Each structure stands twice: as C-alpha cells, then as structure tokens.
Amino acid sequence: MTKRWHSLQNDRPFRPITLLPVTIAFSSGILMGFAPAPLNFFPLAWVALAPLWVLLFTPSKAKAQGEKNESKRPFFLFSFSFGISFVWGVGYHGLALSWITGLHPLTWLGVPWLASVAIVLFCWGFITVWGAVLVALWAWLMHRLESVGVKGKGEDDAALLSVHASTPWHHLEPLLRSLRRVLLGTALWCGLEWLWSLGPLDWTALAYTQSPGNLAVLHFGQISGATGVTAAIVAVNGLLAEAWMNGQQLAVSRQRSAVSSQQLKTQNSKLKTIALLVSATILFIAVHLLGAVLWLQPIAPSNTTALKVGIIQGNVPTRIKLGSDGIRRAMEGYTNGYLALAAQGVDAVLTPEGALPFLWNEPNKLRSPLYQAVLEKGAVLWLGTFTAQKGGIARSLLTITPNGATTSRYDKIKLVPLGEYIPFQAALGGIINLLSPITENGQPGAFHQQFDTPFGRAIASICYDSAFPEVFRTQAAAGGQFILTASNLDPYSEVLMAQHQAQDIMRAIETDRWAVRATNTGYSSIVDPHGHIEWRSQPRTYQTHAATIFRRETQTLYVRWGDWLTPSLLVLGAITVLFQRRSLRS
Known part of the structure; x- marks a missing residue:
C-alpha cells in the first residue's frame, strides 16, 4: 500500500492529474459537504480536509522537482496543487450550496423551462467555482510560500536533518517543519476566508459546518468570531495529515537496512508521529473545553430586561406575492397575525423580509x-x-410605533448578485438584461447602521446579511441588545432554511444575544444566546408565535476586539517563513 501511495506522487506535475488523487480529493470534499445543516454530520469537518493536505504535501523527489518547475510557470492554474484543491472545493461547496437549484423553475417570471434550467445551473456552477477558488488559491499560496525555503533543501525528514545537523535542536526540525506548515496553512485559510467575506458571495466558511450540532465549539467563536472555529478545524486536519504522512515515511524507512543511524531516524520519526497526534488531540479537546465553559455560563434573565415579541410567518410564495392575489394574501395574513399577537399582549411584532x-x-x-x-x-x-x-x-426593516411614526430603518447591506441587484450596472447592465429576467436594481444599506427601537437598540439583519458576522458584531459593539432577523427564503428547500438558521445561531452565540427570526416560509425561530432553539416554525405554513426574550448588554471578546485571530496568525506565519528562509541561507 505504501509503495502504491508513493507511486501516485512520483510523476507530478509532469502528467495530468490521475484519477485516484482526483477521486480522493472530490470524495473528501463531499464529506466536508455532509457536515453542515441539515445533515449535521459535523464531526466529519475535523477529518475531511486531511486527505487533501496529504495529497498536497506528501514529499517525493519528483514532486520536489515538479514544484520547482511550477514556481517558474507564469500561470498557476496548471499546477497540481491548484487543480487538486479546486476539485476538493467543488465537492464541498457544490454539495453545501446545492439548495440553489430550488430556484428552478423560473417560468413564473416568463422564462422558458430549458432557459430556467440553464440559468439555475449557471448560478450553481458560479457559486461553486467561487468557493472552490478559495481552496485552490490556498493550496497554491502554500506551495509558493514553502518554496522560499521550507522545502527548498530537501523533500523528506532525512534530508532536512542533514541540513540542520549542526544546530542543537536538529532532531526537532522535522517536527517543527510540520508545525510551521500547519500554522501557515491555518493562517492562509483564515486570511482567505476574511478576504472572501469582504466580497458579495460568502456562505460556506468552514465554521458553519459545526452549526447547529456542535454548540460547544461554536462558543469558541465568542473569542474571535467564526474565524476561531475555522482555525481550529484547519489546524486539527493539518496535524492529523502531518501525522499520517510521517507514518507513511516511517513505514518506508522500516523497509531499509537496520543500521544504527537508520534506527535512530526511525525512532525520531515515530516520536514525531506521536507528537503530532497528541497535538491534534490536545487542540481538539482544548477548543471544545473552552467553548463548553462559555456554553455553561448562565444566561441569568431578568424581568426588567424581558421583551415579549411576536413573529408572523406569512407563507406567501414568491411566485405569487407580486401579483394581486399575493398582495391581498399578504395584507390579510399579516394584518390578522398582527391583531392576534396584539391580543396576546406582545410588545412588538416582527414580519419577514418584503x-x-x-x-x-x-x-x-x-x-x-x-x-x-x-x-x-x-x-x-x-x-x-x-x-x-x-x-x-x-429592502428595509422599519420600526413603526403606536402613533404611526417610522422611528428607525435598517436597509439590507448584503444584496444577492443578479437576484437583488445587477453588479457593474454601467458596464454589464445591458448584457444582463438580455440574459436575465431580473429587473430590480437594489440599493445596499450603509455598513454602520443603528436600529433604535422603543425597547433599546437592536441588531438588525435581513436575510443574506446573516452570513456576514461583522454586520452583527458592529451593531452589538454599538449597543445592540437583541437580534432581529427578517428573511425570505422562498423558493428554496428546507436545506437553505436549516442553513440560514444555523448562520443565525452562530451570530447569536458570537454576540451573546437573543435572536428573533421571522421568515416568509420557514424556518422562523427564537434562539437564545447559547444557540438553543427555543421555538421553530414548521416550513411552508402560515404561523404566528409569541415568546419572551431578554435584552442583554454583555460584550464578548469578539464583539470588543473583532477578528483579532486572523491578523495574529498571518503575522506568525510570515515570521516562520522569514525565519526558515534566513536559517537555510545561513
């Protein structure tokens, strides 16, 4: 098995990517896609990245020469690292985002059936590729940065030991190299996720694979946001992969001559494998224990902070809501729902987006x-x-007080490209109008908005905003005491309903706030600051619900400092690369 595994590595990148590595990469990406809601196989996320790591970083002489040639190529798309990682990303993001196919059919917009299929497949393919590029770029950057020195003097531990034989810590150098690679890989992944969060498309950060199933580790997000959870997942996968690769080297070395020097190298390699496995175990346990400690903190509600809120789930399908029947149904449903909830003595009523x-x-x-x-x-x-x-x-959320005044307004910040606005309108508007039935040109809201209510400042969010933690953090830091999310998830399936709820659960935990969620067709829900779902509606039904939440003024470390972990990891990663480069030159 070991010989067969190493034979896979020998001809890269001089031959096209062979079928077995592609199958391994795609399959492990699919495994990662099983982790998010609604399947909630969240333990898979802690191992599903490891096979890709092994494919990328298993050393071989041919690979070392190939990477040297890769660094001279003008375009990185032809590298093994970029291609195999792209395949992994297609598996993960393609499965996790498959709910987008619920857009079909678009015949209600006057789009022919086949054209509707083409539009939906294009949308699914585009968002899948967008996510896969992050993974591919991560792998390519890893190889580029390692080429400045980490792999430049040798492709295995024996060669590395010969380079550092004069240093007092030379026996630790193979272990330190693996730890440096894990640190660098974690830093780059977190940095790229941060970069992607600045753009118009962001949904599948690795952290969301743990929601809602792994509430303990989600509380680790109170320290540095979702990045902390992502960093832990990448680091544990990296440590397990490094241990596996070292074990493969150990198996090969045992087949060699049993001279004393070789036995010493074998012993060192065995200790390295144990150290990496122990490190992965300690990190995994530590983040869960720390998260569990935060999870077990009492919420301590007070009658003085209680707020009785009502939710109306109107269940007016998007396909009819813009017509006269849809408008009539919406008007009747929300008016009757408001009257029923007001009769129950609620302080306020929340309706969905639009x-x-x-x-x-x-x-x-x-x-x-x-x-x-x-x-x-x-x-x-x-x-x-x-x-x-x-x-x-x-797309706005308005506060309308009993005297009829509109006292505050929140405008949706993150609009869906092509669905809610036309990107690059001046340049592409004419072309898109020919290809797409979308005519709306929505205007995004300002990033730093404040949503004041008669009960104190709230953290407002509309639909797609839920995927962007910073939207919530800035409002919490500005004094937001509870979360209001208004969404329209129609016409998508319960897969998106579950994933959107999972996003809001993460935001409630990170900010330590109660969340009130009103959606058009489901899931509407009440979420407490520990991520527990106090109530959840049934999908595609008309429902009203009254519940009591509590206003909170606590500030987590993440709310106060933001995502401090990503820049810290990037600085540490840069230091390790510079240190290694200097060490090899000396």
Missing part, C-alpha cells in the same frame, strides 16, 4: 390595513418592506 411586497410610501401606508391596525392596537411593528432610496429601492 412582507408587504410594495413600496412603503405615504399613500400606500395610509391605505394599508396593517398600518391602521398598529394605530388601533398599539403594539410596535417591525415591518419588512421596500423603500425608495437614491438610485433604486432598498
């Missing part, structure tokens, strides 16, 4: 029976609707 599918202006407001109900019953209304803004229309 609950009333028309522009909320003065004439429409005065004609709305829901607005009249607010004036009559006196419960605050948080209304998801549309407002006119300079250059287009914003």
Whole structure:
C-alpha cells in the first residue's frame, strides 16, 4: 500500500492529474459537504480536509522537482496543487450550496423551462467555482510560500536533518517543519476566508459546518468570531495529515537496512508521529473545553430586561406575492397575525423580509390595513418592506410605533448578485438584461447602521446579511441588545432554511444575544444566546408565535476586539517563513 501511495506522487506535475488523487480529493470534499445543516454530520469537518493536505504535501523527489518547475510557470492554474484543491472545493461547496437549484423553475417570471434550467445551473456552477477558488488559491499560496525555503533543501525528514545537523535542536526540525506548515496553512485559510467575506458571495466558511450540532465549539467563536472555529478545524486536519504522512515515511524507512543511524531516524520519526497526534488531540479537546465553559455560563434573565415579541410567518410564495392575489394574501395574513399577537399582549411584532411586497410610501401606508391596525392596537411593528432610496429601492426593516411614526430603518447591506441587484450596472447592465429576467436594481444599506427601537437598540439583519458576522458584531459593539432577523427564503428547500438558521445561531452565540427570526416560509425561530432553539416554525405554513426574550448588554471578546485571530496568525506565519528562509541561507 505504501509503495502504491508513493507511486501516485512520483510523476507530478509532469502528467495530468490521475484519477485516484482526483477521486480522493472530490470524495473528501463531499464529506466536508455532509457536515453542515441539515445533515449535521459535523464531526466529519475535523477529518475531511486531511486527505487533501496529504495529497498536497506528501514529499517525493519528483514532486520536489515538479514544484520547482511550477514556481517558474507564469500561470498557476496548471499546477497540481491548484487543480487538486479546486476539485476538493467543488465537492464541498457544490454539495453545501446545492439548495440553489430550488430556484428552478423560473417560468413564473416568463422564462422558458430549458432557459430556467440553464440559468439555475449557471448560478450553481458560479457559486461553486467561487468557493472552490478559495481552496485552490490556498493550496497554491502554500506551495509558493514553502518554496522560499521550507522545502527548498530537501523533500523528506532525512534530508532536512542533514541540513540542520549542526544546530542543537536538529532532531526537532522535522517536527517543527510540520508545525510551521500547519500554522501557515491555518493562517492562509483564515486570511482567505476574511478576504472572501469582504466580497458579495460568502456562505460556506468552514465554521458553519459545526452549526447547529456542535454548540460547544461554536462558543469558541465568542473569542474571535467564526474565524476561531475555522482555525481550529484547519489546524486539527493539518496535524492529523502531518501525522499520517510521517507514518507513511516511517513505514518506508522500516523497509531499509537496520543500521544504527537508520534506527535512530526511525525512532525520531515515530516520536514525531506521536507528537503530532497528541497535538491534534490536545487542540481538539482544548477548543471544545473552552467553548463548553462559555456554553455553561448562565444566561441569568431578568424581568426588567424581558421583551415579549411576536413573529408572523406569512407563507406567501414568491411566485405569487407580486401579483394581486399575493398582495391581498399578504395584507390579510399579516394584518390578522398582527391583531392576534396584539391580543396576546406582545410588545412588538416582527414580519419577514418584503412582507408587504410594495413600496412603503405615504399613500400606500395610509391605505394599508396593517398600518391602521398598529394605530388601533398599539403594539410596535417591525415591518419588512421596500423603500425608495437614491438610485433604486432598498429592502428595509422599519420600526413603526403606536402613533404611526417610522422611528428607525435598517436597509439590507448584503444584496444577492443578479437576484437583488445587477453588479457593474454601467458596464454589464445591458448584457444582463438580455440574459436575465431580473429587473430590480437594489440599493445596499450603509455598513454602520443603528436600529433604535422603543425597547433599546437592536441588531438588525435581513436575510443574506446573516452570513456576514461583522454586520452583527458592529451593531452589538454599538449597543445592540437583541437580534432581529427578517428573511425570505422562498423558493428554496428546507436545506437553505436549516442553513440560514444555523448562520443565525452562530451570530447569536458570537454576540451573546437573543435572536428573533421571522421568515416568509420557514424556518422562523427564537434562539437564545447559547444557540438553543427555543421555538421553530414548521416550513411552508402560515404561523404566528409569541415568546419572551431578554435584552442583554454583555460584550464578548469578539464583539470588543473583532477578528483579532486572523491578523495574529498571518503575522506568525510570515515570521516562520522569514525565519526558515534566513536559517537555510545561513
């Protein structure tokens, strides 16, 4: 088996990527795709990256020469590391994001059936490739950075020991090399996830594979946000992979002559394998124990901070909501729901994104029976609707008080490309209009918004915002006491419903806040600061629900300092690369 494994490595990258490495990479990516909701096989995330790591970093003489040639190539797309990692990313992101196929059929927009299939497949392929490029770029950067010195003087531990034989710690050098690689790999992955979070498409950060199943490790996110969870996953996978690779080298060395020097190298290699396995175990246990300690902290609710809120899940499908029947159904459903909840004595009622599918202006407001109900019953209304803004229309969440005044507005920050706005409108608008039925050009809200209510400042979010932790952190740092999420997840399946809820669970834990979630078709829910789902609606049904939440003013380390871990890891990674380069030159 060992000989066969090493034979896989020998001809890279002089031959095309062979079938077995591709199969291993794709299969392990699929395993990672099983980890997120709704399957919730979250333990797989702690091992599913390791096979890719082994494929990338198992040493061989041919590979060392190939990587030297790779570094001279003008375009990295032809490298083994980029290609095999891209395949892993396609497996992971393609499966995790397969809910996008729920867009089909688009015939209700006047799109022919075959054209609808083509549009949906394009969308699925594009977001899959977008995620896979992150993984591929990570692998390529790893090889580029290691080529400055970490692998430049030898491809296995024996060669490395000969280089560092004059140093007092030379027997530790193979172990230190593996630890440096794990540190560098973790830093680069976290850095790239941070970079991706600045863009328009971000959903499948590794941390979300642990939600909602692994609440203990999710509380580790209170220290440095989702990055802390991602870093732990990458590091544990890397340590396990390094232990596996060292074990393979150990098996090969045992087949050689049993001279004393070779026996010493074998013994050192065995100790290295044990040290790497112990390191992976300690790290895995440590992050879970620390998270569990935070998880077990009492919430300690107080009557003075209690807030009774109502949720309306209107269940008006997107395919009909813009027509006259849909508008009538929405108006009746949300008005009746508001009246029922007000009769239960709620302080406020939350509706989903775009609950009333028309522009909320003065004439429409005065004609709305829901607005009249607010004036009559006196419960605050948080209304998801549309407002006119300079250059287009914003998807907004409004606070409407008992006197009919709109006292605060939150505009959706993260809009879905092509679904809610046309990217690069000036250059691509004409072309996209020919290919896509989307005519809306939504306007994103400012990043630093504050959503004040009669009960204190809230942390507001609309649908896709939930995938971006910084949207929540900045509002929590500015005094937000509870989370309000208004979403429309139709026409997608329960897969997206479960994943969106998983995102909000992470945000509730990271900020230590209660979360109230209203969606059009499900899942609406109440989530406590420890990520427990106090109540969850049934999908694709009309429902109302009243619950008591509690306002909180605590600030986690993440809320105060933000994602401090990523820059720290990047600085440490840069130091190790520079130190190794200097060491090899001396």
